[in-house]
Amino acid sequence: MRPDPAAASALTERRDGARQSSLREHNLALVCRAVFASPVPLSRARLAAQTGLTRSTVSRLAEELIRAGLIAENEADGSGRPGRPAVPLTPAAGTVAGLGLHVNVDYVTGRVVDLTGAVLAAATLPGDFEDSDPTAVLPLAGGLAARLVRQAEERGARVARACLSLPGLVDAAAGRLLLAPNLGWSDLAPAAMLGEALPAAMAVEIGNDAHVAAYGIARAAPGRVAAQSSFVYVAGDVGVGGAIVSDGEVSGGRHGWAGEVGHVVIEPDGPACHCGARGCLETYAGRRSVLAAAGLSPTASPEDVAAAVARGDDAARTAVERAAWALGVALASTVNVVDADEIVLGTGFIPLMDQLRPGVEAQLAARTLAGPWSRVSLRAAPADPAPAATGGALRALETVIADPAGWIAPARSATG
Amino acid sequence: MRPDPAAASALTERRDGARQSSLREHNLALVCRAVFASPVPLSRARLAAQTGLTRSTVSRLAEELIRAGLIAENEADGSGRPGRPAVPLTPAAGTVAGLGLHVNVDYVTGRVVDLTGAVLAAATLPGDFEDSDPTAVLPLAGGLAARLVRQAEERGARVARACLSLPGLVDAAAGRLLLAPNLGWSDLAPAAMLGEALPAAMAVEIGNDAHVAAYGIARAAPGRVAAQSSFVYVAGDVGVGGAIVSDGEVSGGRHGWAGEVGHVVIEPDGPACHCGARGCLETYAGRRSVLAAAGLSPTASPEDVAAAVARGDDAARTAVERAAWALGVALASTVNVVDADEIVLGTGFIPLMDQLRPGVEAQLAARTLAGPWSRVSLRAAPADPAPAATGGALRALETVIADPAGWIAPARSATG
Numbered sequence: 001m002r003p004d005p006a007a008a009s010a011l012t013e014r015r016d017g018a019r020q021s022s023l024r025e026h027n028l029a030l031v032c033r034a035v036f037a038s039p040v041p042l043s044r045a046r047l048a049a050q051t052g053l054t055r056s057t058v059s060r061l062a063e064e065l066i067r068a069g070l071i072a073e074n075e076a077d078g079s080g081r082p083g084r085p086a087v088p089l090t091p092a093a094g095t096v097a098g099l100g101l102h103v104n105v106d107y108v109t110g111r112v113v114d115l116t117g118a119v120l121a122a123a124t125l126p127g128d129f130e131d132s133d134p135t136a137v138l139p140l141a142g143g144l145a146a147r148l149v150r151q152a153e154e155r156g157a158r159v160a161r162a163c164l165s166l167p168g169l170v171d172a173a174a175g176r177l178l179l180a181p182n183l184g185w186s187d188l189a190p191a192a193m194l195g196e197a198l199p200a201a202m203a204v205e206i207g208n209d210a211h212v213a214a215y216g217i218a219r220a221a222p223g224r225v226a227a228q229s230s231f232v233y234v235a236g237d238v239g240v241g242g243a244i245v246s247d248g249e250v251s252g253g254r255h256g257w258a259g260e261v262g263h264v265v266i267e268p269d270g271p272a273c274h275c276g277a278r279g280c281l282e283t284y285a286g287r288r289s290v291l292a293a294a295g296l297s298p299t300a301s302p303e304d305v306a307a308a309v310a311r312g313d314d315a316a317r318t319a320v321e322r323a324a325w326a327l328g329v330a331l332a333s334t335v336n337v338v339d340a341d342e343i344v345l346g347t348g349f350i351p352l353m354d355q356l357r358p359g360v361e362a363q364l365a366a367r368t369l370a371g372p373w374s375r376v377s378l379r380a381a382p383a384d385p386a387p388a389a390t391g392g393a394l395r396a397l398e399t400v401i402a403d404p405a406g407w408i409a410p411a412r413s414a415t416g
Numbered sequence: 417m418r419p420d421p422a423a424a425s426a427l428t429e430r431r432d433g434a435r436q437s438s439l440r441e442h443n444l445a446l447v448c449r450a451v452f453a454s455p456v457p458l459s460r461a462r463l464a465a466q467t468g469l470t471r472s473t474v475s476r477l478a479e480e481l482i483r484a485g486l487i488a489e490n491e492a493d494g495s496g497r498p499g500r501p502a503v504p505l506t507p508a509a510g511t512v513a514g515l516g517l518h519v520n521v522d523y524v525t526g527r528v529v530d531l532t533g534a535v536l537a538a539a540t541l542p543g544d545f546e547d548s549d550p551t552a553v554l555p556l557a558g559g560l561a562a563r564l565v566r567q568a569e570e571r572g573a574r575v576a577r578a579c580l581s582l583p584g585l586v587d588a589a590a591g592r593l594l595l596a597p598n599l600g601w602s603d604l605a606p607a608a609m610l611g612e613a614l615p616a617a618m619a620v621e622i623g624n625d626a627h628v629a630a631y632g633i634a635r636a637a638p639g640r641v642a643a644q645s646s647f648v649y650v651a652g653d654v655g656v657g658g659a660i661v662s663d664g665e666v667s668g669g670r671h672g673w674a675g676e677v678g679h680v681v682i683e684p685d686g687p688a689c690h691c692g693a694r695g696c697l698e699t700y701a702g703r704r705s706v707l708a709a710a711g712l713s714p715t716a717s718p719e720d721v722a723a724a725v726a727r728g729d730d731a732a733r734t735a736v737e738r739a740a741w742a743l744g745v746a747l748a749s750t751v752n753v754v755d756a757d758e759i760v761l762g763t764g765f766i767p768l769m770d771q772l773r774p775g776v777e778a779q780l781a782a783r784t785l786a787g788p789w790s791r792v793s794l795r796a797a798p799a800d801p802a803p804a805a806t807g808g809a810l811r812a813l814e815t816v817i818a819d820p821a822g823w824i825a826p827a828r829s830a831t832g
Binding site: 169178179181230242244251252253254255256257258259260261263264265266267268275276277280325329330332333334336337338339340341366367368369370372373374 | 585594595597646658660667668669670671672673674675676677679680681682683684691692693696741745746748749750752753754755756757782783785786788789790
């Protein structure tokens, strides 16, 4: 059969159209990324130089990004130079936002963050969700999320996407939680269980809470990697989570489950762990273990432990020293395997940082093979009451920044 | 000062020349890689389709690669089809070769491998190099290497480059060995210490022996990644080395020191390790530890241990069970941190594989958090008396395959 020349030509046209449209998408993303990656506002001329696009293409694309609420014109930079003043472009404030949600063993928390990194809405519900019913807890998180979305909308912003973090193994591609040992949850599709309160069209990705928090800690702002962006992250909640971060990217390993430093073995016959094994780091340095060893109530806080140590309480001091020793042993094993030179301790470890440091550093010094050539530095994560919620909001925004055309298209059809 | 128009034009010409030459280098590498990456011989037409180059460009570049001895024409594939028979291209046999050298605690070994993966020359010198003098041992390795190079030359091949593997921490970029605990060596530039016997112009890179062996295990042939190319490798010599391999690439971490599974902590107060710490995997599963626990001579072999277990020797069985238990604990910690689903045991563990397997698998099943969703498989490395030497030869060849122009240029000037 000979091809119909008219049909072939239409196909060619459609192909060229597709190529042009994907070129536009590519260039939109290029300009958008450049504005977000820059620590200072960029003029259209500098954007053209950085992206290799012509000045007029940059202007047209920038116009589109401004109309979509993704970037904004800063104050004109007259600064005494002759000629037309440059109008630098920056991330837009208060327009497009991301929602981060975090369900943990003792709270549900959420926050809405805009493209400048400003928090537009935040809330936390304390609770006791150990071995809880996900069909009760997830709608609670959904209701909290819906209130935060409304608050952000009242301030004039639109929430583009959400990221729900959970303390466990996640199959992000399939949107499933496989296991959250401390919640007692397994094999769920949690996004669909958030309930009716959230806008049905809102995309909700899910993630491991330590991975998502570490992603956020490795960002200076939405779309911008921090200066120190290669580290091992360890979070001290009821469970001990972790992540391996290289140049701002969280290592997933084969299935996205890398970084479980909380289940590195300290003593093979040590205390029984929620995961079914014995002697995991979590059984020495998880919050409940430290509180029990310190003789404090299971609902006491890390700050209470720090205060008890400060006032000379022997049990509290011994409990913290044991946690520091175990953290140091687990981190030495981890550093020997992944070769990291920076460790960031987060959440419940932050108030105990000064008290943990000597014990952790002693084990690292004694046990890392490369110690003499590369001192491993230890720092506390930045103070943030909800790092996994912040990280989730940043991750939601990252998707928008990386694919502005994907945001613009439905936004257009939604507004007519 | 106004620019001289003639000078500006010459500069432009030179620039265009440089651009053309780098285009030629790029395309040469493209064609070369494609021939090596293919498990079957490729016709020029298939090469053109795969690389996107024109048929005539492919023919010209293939001619250059054939003249350089990198690829060869296979038998014409007439196979009854009409028209001019296709002449498939394959890696050349017996022409260009790589040299791998390995200095370990109890031997120096080397092999020369050609571009088809055939071993052209191989030799091993047994010895006892624990706490040895590098100025005596490295010239021994250099002499061995020179003999292997001569043997390969007598068979008509030219050795392009070498890779020297050592059991320790290596700064590959600086060409320095930082520490080899079991050799008792530290802070050396080993390539320069191989002595006068090796051709002075031969480039010698250095590498950690487990990394280099794992690189080779992840290759089906020079320049071709194996089907199973993501795994954790653990080698059981006097020291226990390791590597994390993802899609054929060995993870380096921040400084190239990742994968030190031998120094994952098993029991924090366990036996003293050569590295200065206590309770490292190496102190349970390193060869000398297993031999001592089995009541065998320190010079006995892993095969001797396997034989003792097979004939019902209690001490040998207990020693192997302890090594298996420790390997399982260390690998569970490792899998929890890096999320791997395949483990390859090499060198001294291979003869003990059947006896190690139940103990290793029991610990992995009990201790890997993701166990129920992803069974970690365990296999023995392919039988190879010198995997780090083989891997080193493949690594040397990889450099030639990735940059054929870099090989052709000096080869041309050497032959006039």
